Amino acid sequence: MTGNQTAEGPKHKRDLTRRKVVVAGGAAVVAVGAGSALAMTASADETGSTTARPTSSSGSSGAEVCYRLTSETTEGPYYIDADKIRRDITEDKEGIPLTLDLKVVDSETCKPIADAAVDIWHCDALGIYSGYEDASTGGGGTPPTGAPTGAPTDTPSGTPTGEPPSGAPTGGTGGVHEEPTDDERYLRGTWRTDRQGRVTFRTIFPGWYRGRCVHIHTKVHVDGEWTDAGYEGGHSCHTGQFFFDEESVLASAEVEPYSTSTTERTTLTEDTIYDQSGAAGGLLKLKYNRKNIAKGVVGSLTMGVDPEATNTGGGT
Template sequence: MDANTPVTSFFLLSPEQIAGPYFRNSKLIRRNISEGADGIPLVLRLSIIDAMTGEPVPDALVDIWHCNARGAYSGWSKINPDVEVDSGDIGAIARTDDDTYLRGAQFSDKSGIVRFTTIYPGFYAGRAVHIHLAVRIAAGNNYLEERHVAWVGQLYLPEVASRSALCARQYDGRASTRLTNAEDFYYSTMGGDASILNVHTLGRDSNEDGFFGQMTIGIDTFSVSTQIKPEDFDKYTV
């Protein structure tokens, strides 16, 4: 190759996945979303990049939400997680409470990075272990301006980590059995193999010290997601 030949870099666009029936806008800007929920600690570091340029996306508003160790979501805490629900559509299941555990949002820093402190998710009937997230971009990249939803996805946990974490007492004694990633319909049909967190243990002596998970998420900042509409953030609020 000639030394003057320009080098073109290619960045992968992360696959979108459904928002699920347990989406709501908690309007909570916070790094620690656990609210004291019982479970194995999980620290997340997510890097948001522009898949068209490879550049970091600063000031993106990144929302995440996931179930607790027993498979329940805040807002739907009275739904039995050992019974499979019939629909994955937003608003398909009526809320049962106003709890907000394991939900929250952060603005990405100048390097496109957000960090969350939470717990390792449990599971609910019919699904593999996963974390939901949505990325919103402001008009003109001004965090005070109205935002459009550019990307909605799910992060999956590696099988090795899940087998270890879900043996802990907080996750034990369930009436249903979790699906593996490969058995999960959404994982297998919506690009889940590109959505697995890179996970490491935090401690040397015990997995109960917690886990650290990281991933780079490539988005099209001009895209408008079909999974969550801007009005959904207004409609499904606390």
């Protein structure tokens, strides 16, 4: 893996003028090959949201659907580089089972990207990140015995002096990378895309923490080499985040241990990272029993990336 890196900023907007595609519904674009055509139809999934699906017209068996470049976002302070090569990242964490089905494609050629290394990492049901349990801003359950109560009785005086600590987690904008504070590595993992560019992870539905909506972080690494030790070399062509619609989050909040959280929740529309662009911005398509989300959720997304680009998601 390439190690922890920095780049220009948290929101790297990509220029699409060189890509010969037509935007359809803000989520996908249709590539029309010689002698073939595709049409887009709308249908409702189990969450009630409308999604665009490709349907082929006569003679279109060779055509494919291309996707807009998936939004680049901040890496955040809690990334740990390729520490666990595995598909099941749950360990012993409690929460709603989540299967994450991803596909990585070249957004210009529409071809799947095989042998890429895909990282995902996220907080637990109460907003805590492994490796950073002391620094995370989540919380839940009953306050510890002896915890201070009430308002402070003394009023601070004077003007603060000196520089603020660098990289302090803010919850809202990500911040620069922080070195791990403990050896825990739950809810983190890296796995290899297959010949169709697909990769599947098993985890839990994330919780939330101060200043952020519910989300999962991701990176896509290409041009490296898979060895017995894992993935080495190459570069990060995409750093992004996956997001969950409000209906699913509200449903999860009724299930333990999410229901014990004492942290104020930020909604999807209030979030400072999600760019409101649907699937292109990382919004997952979700399937689950609307009467019993506790049985589990399947989230899927096709990520359109530029394998020639370098996007490390650094900055504050």
